[in-house]
Amino acid sequence: MTTDRDLEAAMAALLTEAPSALAPNILAEVGLADHYARIDSPIGPLVVAWNGLGVSAVEAAPDAVAFEAAHLVRTGRRAYPAEHLPDRLAAAIGRRLDGDRRVRIDLDLRGHTDFERDVWHKALEIPRGEVRPYGWIAAEIGRPRAVRAVGTALGHNPVPLIVPCHRVVRTDGTIGQYSLGGPANKRTILTSEGLDPDAMESAARAGIRFVGSDTTHVVCLPTCHAAKRITAAHRVPFRSMGSAAAGGYRACRVCRPGSGAIAA
Amino acid sequence: MDTDSPLIAALAMDLDRSFETLVHAHQDRIYSIALRVLGDPSDAEEAAQDTFVRAYRALATYEPSRIRELRLRPWLATIVLNLCRSRLTRRPDAGRAPLSLDIALPGDLEPRTADGYGPAARAAARDAMAGWADLLMTLPPTYRSVVVLRHVDGLSYPEIATALDRPEGTVKAQVHRGLAQLRTALEAAQRREHEEMTA
Numbered sequence: 001m002t003t004d005r006d007l008e009a010a011m012a013a014l015l016t017e018a019p020s021a022l023a024p025n026i027l028a029e030v031g032l033a034d035h036y037a038r039i040d041s042p043i044g045p046l047v048v049a050w051n052g053l054g055v056s057a058v059e060a061a062p063d064a065v066a067f068e069a070a071h072l073v074r075t076g077r078r079a080y081p082a083e084h085l086p087d088r089l090a091a092a093i094g095r096r097l098d099g100d101r102r103v104r105i106d107l108d109l110r111g112h113t114d115f116e117r118d119v120w121h122k123a124l125e126i127p128r129g130e131v132r133p134y135g136w137i138a139a140e141i142g143r144p145r146a147v148r149a150v151g152t153a154l155g156h157n158p159v160p161l162i163v164p165c166h167r168v169v170r171t172d173g174t175i176g177q178y179s180l181g182g183p184a185n186k187r188t189i190l191t192s193e194g195l196d197p198d199a200m201e202s203a204a205r206a207g208i209r210f211v212g213s214d215t216t217h218v219v220c221l222p223t224c225h226a227a228k229r230i231t232a233a234h235r236v237p238f239r240s241m242g243s244a245a246a247g248g249y250r251a252c253r254v255c256r257p258g259s260g261a262i263a264a
Numbered sequence: 265m266d267t268d269s270p271l272i273a274a275l276a277m278d279l280d281r282s283f284e285t286l287v288h289a290h291q292d293r294i295y296s297i298a299l300r301v302l303g304d305p306s307d308a309e310e311a312a313q314d315t316f317v318r319a320y321r322a323l324a325t326y327e328p329s330r331i332r333e334l335r336l337r338p339w340l341a342t343i344v345l346n347l348c349r350s351r352l353t354r355r356p357d358a359g360r361a362p363l364s365l366d367i368a369l370p371g372d373l374e375p376r377t378a379d380g381y382g383p384a385a386r387a388a389a390r391d392a393m394a395g396w397a398d399l400l401m402t403l404p405p406t407y408r409s410v411v412v413l414r415h416v417d418g419l420s421y422p423e424i425a426t427a428l429d430r431p432e433g434t435v436k437a438q439v440h441r442g443l444a445q446l447r448t449a450l451e452a453a454q455r456r457e458h459e460e461m462t463a
Contacts, residue, residue, distance in 0.1 A: 002450060007443055010396045011415035013389075018295035019309055023287045026316040032280060052317075 024080040042192035054106030099128030119153040139259035173204020210238040219244040224255035276328040338427035407442035
């Protein structure tokens with residue numbers, strides 16, 4: 001005979017331990033922790049961290065333990081390893097790295113200044129296969145004198161590759177620093193995006209900052225997609241926007257070369 | 265409940281610093297409620313996750329004074345049961361017991377082996393648990409929910425009345441009716457086993 005007490009004891013025994021992934025999943029979903037997984041990139045395997053608010057870190061981490069420790073120090077949040085990125089996020093990052101800027105990737109940029117966010121948002125506008133000078137970003141966000149601070153903000157970019165800080169180069173045309181493992185990686189990524197860093201630098205050394213077309217009389221930054229279409233016969237190099245203007249050239253409305261010139 | 269008072273105070277002061285404590289303190293009971301009402305572990309895990317995510321988002325909008333007045337145990341129970349209910353409505357198949365003939369007879373709660381700790385004893389306890397869980401799934405969702413809150417989670421009748429926003433008397437009657445149905449289902453299963461053995 002089963003008594004009420006037996007039934008109640010049987011029910012009490014149905015209390016079960018929650019799966020071990022439950023707490024990490026909850027904390028990550030509300031943005032109090034992160035998940036992370038490895039992805040491949042032109043510069044080798046990277047660690048991507050994300051939570052319910054968006055992607056929070058992209059890093060060349062030597063190993064999981066080092067990444068978790070560094071992430072905790074930087075963000076105050078624990079990072080839990082995941083097998084792989086969620087499918088949608090992996091697909092979105094893949095498309096973004098292939099140059100599709102329309103694909104939406106949410107970013108978790110809590111804990112950073114408005115200035116830093118402005119710089120990163122502006123960098124997001126630079127198309128794949130093109131570069132802009134630090135001074136261009138400074139001018140475009142309305143802080144033309146903050147060129148050095150722009151460089152620092154790009155160095156603090158927590159989500160390199162997704163926010164393409166590798167597409168921002170020094171105002172003198174040299175490649176400049178890169179937070180994701182140094183300038184060599186920056187060259188590799190730019191090359192993978194169809195640019196020739198050596199040619200860019202030698203043109204810059206020769207004093208060429210802008211390129212115009214003698215048929216349209218429009219002047220561009222050298223990597224603007226409009227500039228790349230100018231055939232050799234009609235290509236006119238300029239050292240400054242002043243000399244271009246003197247020659248009757250107007251600034252391209254897409255790459256807005258004047259922004260860089262004002263700041264430089 | 266009293267054990268939640270320091271947690272409530274901490275949540276009111278700094279939600280982000282203390283939310284993890286809330287998750288660890290309540291995850292087993294919330295997952296168990298979801299599991300025993302829905303019957304499926306992955307459904308239950310999702311419902312439990314949604315429960316805490318909703319709780320966090322609600323707490324983030326509450327004034328500290330409102331948080332200090334919360335009674336966490338019934339409050340979280342309300343959220344998880346609402347989520348379970350909408351899952352059951354969305355998928356009418358979910359949370360319904362398999363044909364009652366397939367239900368294994370719950371075994372003894374007391375381990376049969378002498379020491380009570382061997383693998384055989386653990387397996388027996390696991391079988392017993394699965395049998396009881398299946399029996400519970402034969403109850404209609406309303407009775408199942410109150411039986412789970414009262415006897416799996418251990419909420420008091422006043423707490424259940426708060427959680428479900430029903431009079432205490434109604435809740436008591438539903439728990440008793442639920443247990444009676446459970447006993448009927450158990451006896452039916454016992455009879456079947458007896459018939460099979462004597463057939």
